[in-house]
Amino acid sequence: MELSAARLSYASSGPKDDQQSVINCLIKQYKHFIAAIESISMKTNEKILNFIYVNRAVYLPLVILIAILSLQFHKDINNMIRRWNNEDLSYGYLVPLVFVYLIYLRRDVFKSFSFSPSYSGIILFCLSGTFYIAGKTGSLETFTYLSIWISIISVFLILFGTHTVKRLAFPFVILGFIIPVPEYLNQMFTFRLKIISSELSATMMRWAGLSVFRDGNVIDLGVTQLQVVDACSGLRYVLPLLLMGFIFAYLFHKSRLERLVVIGMTIPISILANAMRIAVTGYLTLKVSHEVAQGFFHGLSGWMVFMISFILLVLFGRIIRRHDRVREAEKTGSADIDSSTIEDMKGLSRSKLYFLWSACFVCLFFWGCGALLSSPTVKVARKSFENFPDSIGEWRGSKTFLEEDILKSLWADDYVMISFKNEKFPNTLLLLVPYYDYQGPKHTAHAPASCLIGGGYALLSKRVISRDFPPSHEKVKIGQMILEKGDQKILSNYWFQGRGRIIAGEYSNKWYLLWDSITRRRSDGALVRIETTVDKGQAIEDVQNIMDIFTGQLMGVLTEYIPE
Numbered sequence: 001m002e003l004s005a006a007r008l009s010y011a012s013s014g015p016k017d018d019q020q021s022v023i024n025c026l027i028k029q030y031k032h033f034i035a036a037i038e039s040i041s042m043k044t045n046e047k048i049l050n051f052i053y054v055n056r057a058v059y060l061p062l063v064i065l066i067a068i069l070s071l072q073f074h075k076d077i078n079n080m081i082r083r084w085n086n087e088d089l090s091y092g093y094l095v096p097l098v099f100v101y102l103i104y105l106r107r108d109v110f111k112s113f114s115f116s117p118s119y120s121g122i123i124l125f126c127l128s129g130t131f132y133i134a135g136k137t138g139s140l141e142t143f144t145y146l147s148i149w150i151s152i153i154s155v156f157l158i159l160f161g162t163h164t165v166k167r168l169a170f171p172f173v174i175l176g177f178i179i180p181v182p183e184y185l186n187q188m189f190t191f192r193l194k195i196i197s198s199e200l201s202a203t204m205m206r207w208a209g210l211s212v213f214r215d216g217n218v219i220d221l222g223v224t225q226l227q228v229v230d231a232c233s234g235l236r237y238v239l240p241l242l243l244m245g246f247i248f249a250y251l252f253h254k255s256r257l258e259r260l261v262v263i264g265m266t267i268p269i270s271i272l273a274n275a276m277r278i279a280v281t282g283y284l285t286l287k288v289s290h291e292v293a294q295g296f297f298h299g300l301s302g303w304m305v306f307m308i309s310f311i312l313l314v315l316f317g318r319i320i321r322r323h324d325r326v327r328e329a330e331k332t333g334s335a336d337i338d339s340s341t342i343e344d345m346k347g348l349s350r351s352k353l354y355f356l357w358s359a360c361f362v363c364l365f366f367w368g369c370g371a372l373l374s375s376p377t378v379k380v381a382r383k384s385f386e387n388f389p390d391s392i393g394e395w396r397g398s399k400t401f402l403e404e405d406i407l408k409s410l411w412a413d414d415y416v417m418i419s420f421k422n423e424k425f426p427n428t429l430l431l432l433v434p435y436y437d438y439q440g441p442k443h444t445a446h447a448p449a450s451c452l453i454g455g456g457y458a459l460l461s462k463r464v465i466s467r468d469f470p471p472s473h474e475k476v477k478i479g480q481m482i483l484e485k486g487d488q489k490i491l492s493n494y495w496f497q498g499r500g501r502i503i504a505g506e507y508s509n510k511w512y513l514l515w516d517s518i519t520r521r522r523s524d525g526a527l528v529r530i531e532t533t534v535d536k537g538q539a540i541e542d543v544q545n546i547m548d549i550f551t552g553q554l555m556g557v558l559t560e561y562i563p564e
Contacts, residue, residue, distance in 0.1 A: 073148050102247075124153060193271065244310060395550060436524060448481065461481070469555050491532055493531075497562050499522050
């Protein structure tokens with residue numbers, strides 16, 4: 001009985017004692033863990049504080065450098081962010097976050113916490129300043145954004161040296177995606193992608209048994225038509241997927257060839273996915289209803305296109321992978337500093353500090369030069385276009401006015417737009433001359449091709465031709481474009497005029513803007529555009545002759561309104 005009672009007592013109390021011992025053990029281990037963490041934290045904090053104290057001389061010039069860059073670029077950064085509000089460029093908001101994450105993955109390069117200034121940083125700051133001045137005085141907005149990107153790289157070079165920046169090359173390549181695509185290139189790409197997507201989607205619909213006819217970017221379904229507008233070109237999928245392609249290739253492929261192939265495939269994959277979206281829209285329009293195709297599906301399809309593109313990219317990446325290339329996880333060890341590292345750090349020498357102070361001086365110098373050269377200091381007297389005649393020789397014209405939103409996008413200080421007609425010739429000529437008291441970012445003449453291409457016209461040819469203008473200019477070169485939209489053709493002549501120059505090329509005009517801003521303190525000028533439709537059966541040469549006759553008479557009047 002006693003033995004049974006003892007067993008019963010043990011059986012009833014044993015599990016509770018075991019449970020209590022487990023809890024006590026866990027509490028003990030937790031206390032040891034906390035003590036270890038506190039010990040590591042104290043050691044780490046001590047080393048970091050020691051590092052901060054040893055290198056305390058670096059922070060004053062570093063703060064001054066960052067302050068100068070912030071003041072120099074704050075307006076340009078705001079303009080760049082506004083560009084990101086465009087749906088085609090909205091991926092720009094994610095780029096800085098991706099850049100920070102990639103830097104975090106490579107945080108091991110900062111393990112030593114050592115400052116290693118490099119001459120390359122000063123050289124790049126000079127390059128950044130050159131781009132900044134060119135962007136401000138030559139109204140090259142993209143150059144200003146490029147200057148921001150180069151300045152960020154320069155700061156890293158100044159602080160950590162060439163070796164560290166080389167190891168961070170890929171994050172800086174990704175950061176380059178913050179630079180918006182120039183407007184002219186954006187419109188060119190948009191138009192090309194519209195045509196390619198229209199052709200592919202029409203082919204897909206034929207494969208699905210639908211009877212379709214394509215004319216440019218218009219797909220005729222018989223009962224209705226689908227027009228592939230700019231928003232449906234697919235550019236808003238190409239650029240984000242290209243960014244994803246860079247990241248995907250870097251993280252999951254080691255071979256350079258494989259990386260290049262994956263990145264190169266992002267463009268055709270996104271175009272193919274966008275064409276599938278248009279084809280499904282056409283199929284739903286005919287087989288279901290127009291409301292479904294243009295309503296729920298149209299709103300959902302944008303997200304679907306990107307997801308399909310990304311899935312295709314992942315599948316393609318797995319196909320070309322010769323064997324398992326999944327990258328090993330980055331080492332996540334703490335950024336602890338060895339005592340030997342601290343002992344070896346004697347603080348920055350004066351020669352190294354000179355790098356930071358030199359960088360401050362260089363940035364301040366180029367910022368001042370850019371502000372000085374881009375300021376409109378010289379304004380030349382001229383006649384206002386309000387008094388521009390509506391009759392030139394035998395040409396009779398009627399003035400028209402631009403809509404408010406178009407006028408804002410033109411950025412002009414003055415303009416004239418007149419349609420001229422001569423009874424001897426069948427063509428009506430449209431003259432548009434926007435004038436600028438000074439030119440800079442967001443206040444300069446547009447590239448002539450971008451406006452017409454943005455209106456849905458295809459550029460058939462673009463070349464420079466020589467013409468004889470009145471004696472003050474004699475033989476000059478002007479631009480000629482032939483554009484097409486459906487059955488309609490347009491012949492356009494254009495040139496940049498101002499400060500005694502007539503220039504045909506957009507980039508030559510930018511160069512002379514820069515040169516005249518420095519040497520003459522002037523950047524005023526105008527863009528002259530003369531356009532007409534080419535009637536059926538008319539030869540381009542005949543229409544050009546008509547334009548030449550009008551231009552010869554126009555130049556006798558125009559010089560009074562555009563100062564030499």
